[in-house]
Amino acid sequence: MVSEQRGSLTEWIAAVRSGRMSRRSFLEHAVTAGASSSVALTLLAACGGPTPSGPAASITYWNLFGGGDGVRMIQMENDFAKATPSIDVQSVTLAWGDPYYTKLAMAASGGRPPEVAISHITRMSTYAAQGLLEPYDLAELARVGITEDKFLPAVWQKGHYNGKLYAIPLDTHPFVAYYNTDICKKAGLLDDSGNLKPIQGTEALMNALKSAQQAAGPGGYGVVFEVEGVTLWRIFYSLYSQLEGQVFSPDGKELVLDDAKAEQVLTFMADLTSTSKVAPPNIDYGGAVALFGSGKSGFHWNGEWEVTTFITQKTPFSMAPYPQVYNTYAVQGDLHSFVMPRQLAPDPAHRAAALQFISFMLQDSFTWAQGGHVPAYLPVTDSEQYKNLKPQSNYASVAPHVVIDPTDWFSGSGSEMENKTQTIFAPVMGGQVTPAQGIKQWKATIQKLLNTRLPF
Known part of the structure; x- marks a missing residue:
């Protein structure tokens, strides 16, 4: 599909360089035409044009990680920044537990939440039921390398609510x-x-x-x-x-x-x-x-x-x-998981950038595993590098047997x-x-x- 649209992509790149097309419009056209978000963003980063050089897209990411978890998350964010300079991630860390989830609910209900956020799986269903989260599109996920076969069935299924995927697991803890x-x-x-x-x-x-x-x-x-x-x-x-x-x-x-x-x-x-x-x-x-x-x-x-x-x-x-x-x-x-809170005015460019960010964080989750959490992403969990990580890999076998807290608004972590x-x-x-x-x-x-x- 992408090869069939190469001429169009070339024309759109020229339009961006001349100032006749905005960078956001380019991303929307490219992704609609079948280019993966990573390809589109890479091309856009090379466009140059009349605007000052810098990131092609900017997203906000909320999490609740402090202590050792916070240090490792920052390391992963820095890894992403080095690997993907075309995307600027504004990371915000909020207080763990109810303060975090209250603020996330308020931001989503107001239609101005972060593009991507961390949620415990035990909290996800309540937010999905209230329409505060956007479901994931499996085809969009596949374009950035996120597919069901790269997760344990029991882990992947926990991200679903009413038959739709609302959360992509980062780990099992x-x-x-x-x-x-x-x-x-x-x-x-x-x-x-x-x-x-x-x-x-x-x-x-x-x-x-x-x-x-x-x-x-x-x-x-x-x-x-x-x-x-x-x-x-x-x-x-x-x-x-x-x-x-x-x-x-x-x-x-x-x-x-x-x-x-x-x-x-x-x-x-x-x-x-x-x-x-x-x-x-x-x-x-x-x-x-x-x-x-x-x-x-x-x-x-x-x-x-x-x-x-x-x-x-x-x-x-x-x-x-x-x-x-x-x-x-x-x-x-x-399970810590990535969710996409409901946007008042969804932006395809921001969504594409958010998906690329999530994909990278999964691939980089060996860094996360060093803090004790069992990576949800099987290419990491099945690697010799992780198996040799001791004592963290000693209990990885329990991931399919983890029972999460019962589902209700007053249940879940914290x-x-x-x-x-x-x-x-x-x-x-x-x-x-x-x-x-x-x-x-x-x-x-x-x-x-x-x-x-x-x-x-």
């Missing part, structure tokens, strides 16, 4: 198990290769944690995890999903929690802190990370994003998938549901409230949220 290699070796939990032996079932897990606690010495623990934060939800939902429990009906309108399974899970969790006491009963996120980093715990349960912290601290550690405690393997997690779960479950972990009472209170709280109208 699962809940994982960090383990101190010195402590676990002393406890007899490592194999001849120095890797953690398989641990499956409640009894095997509890025995492993008790052995690790003994090996950690006085004042040490078998496992440490955040009790004063959203980690309680991540543990609960991982284990409840391993029992094949559901929280909401398929349409998301009815609470269908299995009380017996939920109480079974919360009882096991409370046993860790208030009965067997292999884990501290009240500790915040920073305290949990510091305790493991200082060598006072055999295990640490958290998201995989703290890998750089322990590497920097020279903690003797490795990582493994979160253990299978019950019938079916599942683990809580989420959401009201995650926060309220911690408030309700923490007293159970401390032994002040029984698991049955905790589940009853949790159900009443979630039902109240279900009865509340979407706030935007």
Whole structure:
């Protein structure tokens, strides 16, 4: 198709150089004629013309990445700037969680959002349902090298809502198990290769944690995890999903929690802190990370994003998938993804530039993987370079088994549901409230949220 239009492209380039055609019109004509966005932008960059030299297109990109993630994202943005000077990316980093998503919703509802933004997959469906996101065109994606076969089916499908693709996954970030290699070796939990032996079932897990606690010495623990934060939800939902429990009906309108399974899970969790006491009963996120980093715990349960912290601290550690405690393997997690918020006046040139940016970021995601996240883009995940990245590649196999938070406006990463779960479950972990009472209170709280109208 492009070769058939070469004469037209040549004429349009001449028109741009003479000032008879704008650069935006050139991009619209070229993409409509069948040229890929990358070809069109490359040709446009060579057009010269009466306008000052500089980027042919400019897009705005919003994200919520701070800390190590933020540093790696900036590195990837710089890589794109060097490789594609024809596109200027104005990157904006906003506060993680509800502040970010509130601003994104307001910008999209006002019709003046960024051309491309990061969204957790767990937040995407709510925004798509409100018409705040633009669906992707598969043919447009194919022209910049983004096709379904380059993603795991389970990962690609999570980007869909009502049969349309609204989110392109950048990664999967699962809940994982960090383990101190010195402590676990002393406890007899490592194999001849120095890797953690398989641990499956409640009894095997509890025995492993008790052995690790003994090996950690006085004042040490078998496992440490955040009790004063959203980690309680991540543990609960991982284990409840391993029992094949559901929280909401398929349409998301009815609470269908299995009380017996939920109480079974919360009882096991409370046993860790208030009965067997292999884990501290009240500790915040920073305290949990510091305790493991200082060598006072055999295990640490958290998201995989703290890998750089322990590497920097020279903690003797490795990582493994979160253990299978019950019938079916599942683990809580989420996916960072690229979305295109709804524009009041869509610009084909900006859309083409945004798609090229997304394509590049996927291809450059080995940089992203170094921070712990599992790349969604299979050409990176399947590469020898990634397989040799340790310990980050040790848990890549869990990507198809990640369960994301139930779909609703109050659910998802950094959401009201995650926060309220911690408030309700923490007293159970401390032994002040029984698991049955905790589940009853949790159900009443979630039902109240279900009865509340979407706030935007």
